[in-house]
Amino acid sequence: MMQNPNSSLYALRKSIISNLIDTSTMTNSGKITKLKKGDLVFKECDEFHYIYILLSGSIKTFTTINSGTEKITCFYYQDDIVGFSGIDTGRYPVSAKALEASSVFRIRFNDIEKLTDKHPNLQNNMLRLMSRQIHENQNLLSLLGKTQSEKKVASFLFNIYIQSCHSSTFTTLKLPMSRRDIGNYLGITEETVSRSITKLSQNNLIAISGKKFNIVDKMKLVELIDGHPV
Amino acid sequence: MMQNPNSSLYALRKSIISNLIDTSTMTNSGKITKLKKGDLVFKECDEFHYIYILLSGSIKTFTTINSGTEKITCFYYQDDIVGFSGIDTGRYPVSAKALEASSVFRIRFNDIEKLTDKHPNLQNNMLRLMSRQIHENQNLLSLLGKTQSEKKVASFLFNIYIQSCHSSTFTTLKLPMSRRDIGNYLGITEETVSRSITKLSQNNLIAISGKKFNIVDKMKLVELIDGHPV
DNA sequence: CGTGACCTTGAGTAGGTTCAATTTGCGTGG
DNA sequence: CCACGCAAATTGAACCTACTCAAGGTCACG
Numbered sequence: 001m002m003q004n005p006n007s008s009l010y011a012l013r014k015s016i017i018s019n020l021i022d023t024s025t026m027t028n029s030g031k032i033t034k035l036k037k038g039d040l041v042f043k044e045c046d047e048f049h050y051i052y053i054l055l056s057g058s059i060k061t062f063t064t065i066n067s068g069t070e071k072i073t074c075f076y077y078q079d080d081i082v083g084f085s086g087i088d089t090g091r092y093p094v095s096a097k098a099l100e101a102s103s104v105f106r107i108r109f110n111d112i113e114k115l116t117d118k119h120p121n122l123q124n125n126m127l128r129l130m131s132r133q134i135h136e137n138q139n140l141l142s143l144l145g146k147t148q149s150e151k152k153v154a155s156f157l158f159n160i161y162i163q164s165c166h167s168s169t170f171t172t173l174k175l176p177m178s179r180r181d182i183g184n185y186l187g188i189t190e191e192t193v194s195r196s197i198t199k200l201s202q203n204n205l206i207a208i209s210g211k212k213f214n215i216v217d218k219m220k221l222v223e224l225i226d227g228h229p230v
Numbered sequence: 231m232m233q234n235p236n237s238s239l240y241a242l243r244k245s246i247i248s249n250l251i252d253t254s255t256m257t258n259s260g261k262i263t264k265l266k267k268g269d270l271v272f273k274e275c276d277e278f279h280y281i282y283i284l285l286s287g288s289i290k291t292f293t294t295i296n297s298g299t300e301k302i303t304c305f306y307y308q309d310d311i312v313g314f315s316g317i318d319t320g321r322y323p324v325s326a327k328a329l330e331a332s333s334v335f336r337i338r339f340n341d342i343e344k345l346t347d348k349h350p351n352l353q354n355n356m357l358r359l360m361s362r363q364i365h366e367n368q369n370l371l372s373l374l375g376k377t378q379s380e381k382k383v384a385s386f387l388f389n390i391y392i393q394s395c396h397s398s399t400f401t402t403l404k405l406p407m408s409r410r411d412i413g414n415y416l417g418i419t420e421e422t423v424s425r426s427i428t429k430l431s432q433n434n435l436i437a438i439s440g441k442k443f444n445i446v447d448k449m450k451l452v453e454l455i456d457g458h459p460v
Numbered sequence: 461c462g463t464g465a466c467c468t469t470g471a472g473t474a475g476g477t478t479c480a481a482t483t484t485g486c487g488t489g490g
Numbered sequence: 491c492c493a494c495g496c497a498a499a500t501t502g503a504a505c506c507t508a509c510t511c512a513a514g515g516t517c518a519c520g
Binding site for chain 4: 421
């Protein structure tokens with residue numbers, strides 16, 4: 001039951017995804033959808049029937065507060081599973097929008113329950129994946145508690161680096177979302193995001209150009225964020 | 231599958247709790263523990279074997295960051311289930327400490343999986359409860375994104391009011407945690423918490439005295455927090 | 461009662477926001 | 491393929507919120 005958090009997460013996802021795709025071919029409910037930048041996968045208050053495997057691209061989820069302001073709750077990347085926060089109420093509590101050209105594999109949630117005898121681990125794996133998400137959100141909460149914006153931005157970038165699972169520090173990473181989106185997510189303004197990025201870059205912790213960046217000095221970065229990445 | 235979020239949550243919890251207690255009596259694994267203020271239920275990195283039903287009192291969970299600083303991730307009240315964020319890695323990612331004299335009912339997690347035939351809904355209900363927690367965390371994230379501390383504190387208090395499920399605005403509610411804990415949780419200092427509380431009280435949105443408070447002007451409070459309580 | 465933890469209040473300061481101007485980057489159509 | 495136009499990003503300056511440091515008050519518990 002005990003594993004390295006990241007490799008286990010990867011294996012867990014792969015297992016779930018393969019089970020889900022198998023399930024969907026049996027029940028004929030699976031469907032691949034291509035998304036353009038800005039396309040909605042589902043929107044807040046839609047009835048919950050499907051979960052989505054993100055085959056490529058990236059997605060943000062957000063809630064719309066009264067005034068029409070959107071508040072970003074999560075970013076999803078390849079192999080993430082999107083939509084299961086709808087399980088409890090039967091409606092999606094957030095909207096999901098593609099940040100770039102993406103593709104998703106849609107699966108009917110009810111079909112998952114039906115096939116527990118064929119894939120006895122599936123439901124338990126789903127539990128574990130959700131537990132994982134709770135865990136991640138708690139880390140994010142810790143991030144938002146940081147006083148300094150520069151730390152928040154540093155943690156955010158480092159988190160993307162971690163999730164990418166690339167071994168080399170020199171791999172170029174992509175920021176599919178805008179500075180405004182990052183600010184929205186981190187609870188700071190886009191100007192402050194920009195200033196923090198500039199500062200991190202000037203101090204040679206990261207190198208960044210537009211939507212592409214990489215980690216230059218991993219140790220100093222970790223030190224800055226107090227050893228507590230998201 | 232569709233219900234009123236709060237009443238369904240209540241029913242969901244009750245169902246899970248009764249199933250769990252039934253399970254534990256069959257397997258003889260259940261155990262009630264009385265806790266004094268400050269007692270630990272489990273600590274970070276302990277192996278995950280049990281989940282706990284909070285029979286009475288209140289509990290906080292927190293992670294310890296490098297430097298020894300604690301970061302509070304969640305507060306739990308009566309009938310909450312504590313500990314399932316340990317499912318994914320097999321160890322608790324947080325410590326849990328009693329905020330006051332409390333009692334918990336301990337259940338071995340493995341026993342839950344065994345009894346799926348006796349209680350077929352149990353695992354699914356657990357899924358829903360976890361989905362619910364993800365959902366709640368997302369709301370919290372939204373809260374921490376608010377710029378003004380006064381809004382954060384207002385949301386925090388309002389949330390306690392909502393969770394208490396009391397119908398009357400005039401019911402006196404309890405704040406089992408210290409101002410420092412609230413600040414830690416909300417990402418602000420205890421002084422700012424105190425000032426915000428004073429201001430909310432002066433403007434007659436709430437009435438507060440020490441650890442007891444109540445909502446005086448629910449409408450104005452909701453207006454202040456932009457209709458977006460945690 | 462006394463003692464320590466918790467809470468409140470005050471004054472000065474640092475850091476983030478706001479508003480505004482400019483620059484950069486990207487997709488579209490000529 | 492280049493030029494245009496719009497969206498996104500950067501940078502600057504003034505303001506203001508929340509933090510820090512400090513002192514005093516309150517409450518619970520021995």
